[in-house]
């Protein structure tokens with residue numbers, strides 16, 4: 001054994017003594033404090049650094065293996081990675097929880113408090129960003145050599161606070177206390193050009209003369225999977241100026257303008273756009289997209305060429321997944337690099353590009369499909385506009401040759417009609433060999449709606465890969481009471497192979513097991529009761545049904561339908577307080593995009609209704625309404641284990657998949673939901689009798705959109721609905737401003753685009769069935785156990801295997817091999 005290896009081994013943690021030694025060492029030599037004078041932040045930094053050390057050997061071994069075996073690599077390009085906290089999950093993945101807890105206790109520090117002090121890495125908005133984070137966990141777990149590529153936003157998703165019922169936004173600054181997981185890579189730096197013009201040389205070669213060049217600098221975070229054997233990299237790019245200060249200007253005393261270029265460059269990675277579905281801040285957003293896509297492609301090409309000579313073999317060794325259209329510029333950028341830098345012909349470059357790239361679509365909502373004006377696009381990325389026009393010509397030839405009669409204007413990437421612009425969804429589609437939706441229904445609807453023409457031109461390019469969630473974070477780590485019970489009952493295979501959780505199904509018939517399953521839920525509920533009390537000062541009973549809707553605030557997700565049901569229930573209880581009511585706590589959590597007025601008004605409505613209901617002595621514990629501010633990954637980890645009922649009530653056809661639906665079912669909540677997104681597949685798996693489905697189907701909705709829907713008539717025909725809307729519209733919940741919610745009622749009365757009124761009656765009926773079902777404790781528990789047992793298929797590991805097999809052409813080990821382990 002040589003000296004270097006000996007040093008490495010001494011850092012390995014075997015027991016609490018090792019942990020203590022390492023933490024003290026980190027406190028002293030990395031943080032620069034002695035234990036007597038260390039504050040919580042110091043302990044936290046020391047612990048993270050000590051745990052991070054545990055990853056490094058495996059990380060390097062993973063990298064070495066990929067090179068030595070010349071493995072195909074997967075690159076997941078995503079504008080968002082909604083990671084949350086890393087410490088607890090990493091410790092659990094490495095199996096170090098017991099020694100770490102013991103060591104910290106002996107050192108006089110509080111382990112749980114240290115875990116809570118880690119800021120959430122909120123580099124994402126919602127489902128799309130969280131999916132990317134779950135996929136990183138699964139790719140590491142499955143040992144796929146993969147990189148996540150994204151942006152190192154200085155400010156992640158805004159922090160939400162509630163003032164007098166209204167949402168207020170404050171900047172989020174997760175980096176202020178230092179991000180101890182990451183390794184800065186000052187040597188990994190790329191030029192990112194913008195603007196200028198393209199000049200064609202006499203030989204006919206296009207040469208781009210950019211007006212401005214900035215730099216992308218790499219920061220790496222190691223990502224360990226289950227048991228920590230394989231460690232991948234999340235590489236995030238930060239914007240840097242080519243020159244920090246303009247010395248001439250500085251010396252002339254022009255201090256601010258001397259920094260101008262630096263500020264411009266750093267702005268590109270300053271802030272995450274807080275919008276879930278529509279693009280805004282157009283110029284900066286386009287720059288952000290190009291910035292991280294270009295840096296990532298340059299980086300992966302460099303890596304490929306460091307061990308391969310033949311660029312034409314790229315698709316055999318590289319698969320690039322585009323997470324939504326945000327990195328769709330990759331189609332043109334990869335072509336640019338292959339042609340302008342590596343000298344390939346356009347034809348060859350296009351073929352390689354298409355074989356390498358694939359694209360995941362996450363929504364059918366037309367306003368979310370990115371489109372850039374020609375003017376903006378041409379001014380920021382002139383060379384790319386030329387390349388896109390070339391691709392469009394090829395594509396039009398394919399279209400013209402197709403037997404079907406097609407409206408050619410509709411399939412073009414560059415829209416020449418009045419809208420004029422570059423359609424990024426079309427670009428991603430045409431430049432990819434596979435295009436996937438995120439649930440079976442969503443993939444079907446892609447073929448029937450937004451991508452109908454493209455599907456007919458390129459049949460079999462579209463496929464569905466239903467989303468999944470990581471069982472490590474979303475059960476094993478966030479729900480210890482249930483995880484412990486499962487491990488004791490069926491062993492721990494399910495953690496690395498979630499479908500093995502099916503083994504718990506027979507225990508649904510075992511009364512003693514049901515008792516313990518309920519006790520686990522009760523424990524989680526008590527923890528949430530305390531949090532609700534301390535954060536919003538509302539006392540709720542853990543014996544009531546916890547009815548949970550947690551997700552971004554959006555009209556199509558229909559939080560409005562939920563709060564309208566609460567109003568109906570409130571009136572019903574007041575009319576007959578002595579009846580046999582099923583006590584409920586309605587829990588809401590979610591952020592509204594700052595510019596989305598209607599969503600913000602719905603938050604206010606929820607809070608105004610909550611104020612009336614919670615303070616009404618007649619109501620008591622029969623109904624309570626809670627809006628928990630600043631919903632994020634960490635809050636989700638505490639709410640989900642405590643939920644009894646999961647609200648998945650989007651207008652059918654509008655929620656591409658949903659992933660909260662999976663997490664909640666896995667943690668033993670029953671779903672009340674529409675036949676939308678992955679709810680359809682959840683229903684198939686848990687069984688129709690173990691889920692509460694109601695309302696219009698996607699087909700019904702599509703038919704109404706054609707034939708017309710008269711919400712006025714529906715309102716007039718439903719006394720309850722009328723009463724609820726009259727109350728909301730006339731200021732019963734906002735006496736200080738009676739017209740506050742007029743806009744909501746008007747919308748529902750004249751233009752109920754999301755079919756809230758259409759589904760109202762069916763929703764209320766189903767809720768009353770849920771009430772009765774909840775009162776039968778044994779049967780309810782039986783059904784919740786069957787939910788947990790039967791949703792194993794919705795593991796992100798399964799989703800990643802599907803991608804690996806159907807899109808990336810990468811091999812994955814069997815579940816058995818994962819559980820048996822070995823290097």
Ligand code: GPK
Pocket residue numbers: 125126127128129131275276277278362363368438467655656657658659677
């Ligand atoms: C879809 F288009 C988008 C978007 O901009 N952000 C986002 O979070 C979500 N999504 C879908 O709305 C969910 O149905 C889906 O489960 C999730 O992406 C992951 O695919």
